[in-house]
Amino acid sequence: DIQLTQSPSFLSASVGDRVTITCRASQDISSYLAWYQQKPGKAPNLLIYAASNLQPGVPSRFTGSGSGTEFTLIISSLQPEDFATYYCQHLNLYQFTFGPGTKVDIQ
């Protein structure tokens, strides 16, 4: 099975900061990676699909990149509503594995 790791697990940042979150796959997954934002007590929200495509309705300050085994989610200028936990996910017919998550907290 493909495993996903995320780094960092936790980061503390301020409004306006540029934030980078990395997701690594245990083997080549091409571009089959999605990114989600989840706030406490809520369902996740799809931000990026197919590694670099912005989901409609998601602000353009969110950018996804990467392919193969290393992927990045960048928030160009952190806003108050962006403090949340972020997950990556690989999807194929046989598994829909999530990364362990990165919590973005207020510095």
Added chain:
Amino acid sequence: QVQLVESGGGVALPGRSLRLSCAASGFTVGRYPMLWVRQAPGKGLDWVAFISYDGSIENYADSVKGRFTISRDTSKGALLLQMSSLGVDDTAVYFCARVKWDVIRSDHYYYGVDVWGPGTTVIVSS
């Protein structure tokens, strides 16, 4: 409005069964691959079960294989999850989810989960 709403959660004794339902509105369940995803208290997201758009393929996480069954009732626009032999590790919020997908030259591509229900809580405890 595209929406998913789960029901059927509650408290169950270890070893017992529970059935979750998810009502879909604004789209046709029979045209989308669907997932059940769960989240234990204070933990991350775990996929539980998948069903293909036509219901012909089911896949399960190793942790629930042989105990959980995913199905659909397309006439009612519903996704179902039959859970048996429940253990304390099955305690979680269970989300029903729609998979964003495409078919290109007869190959299926799964891109992400674009619609989520609010979740239903399952607590397994003696």
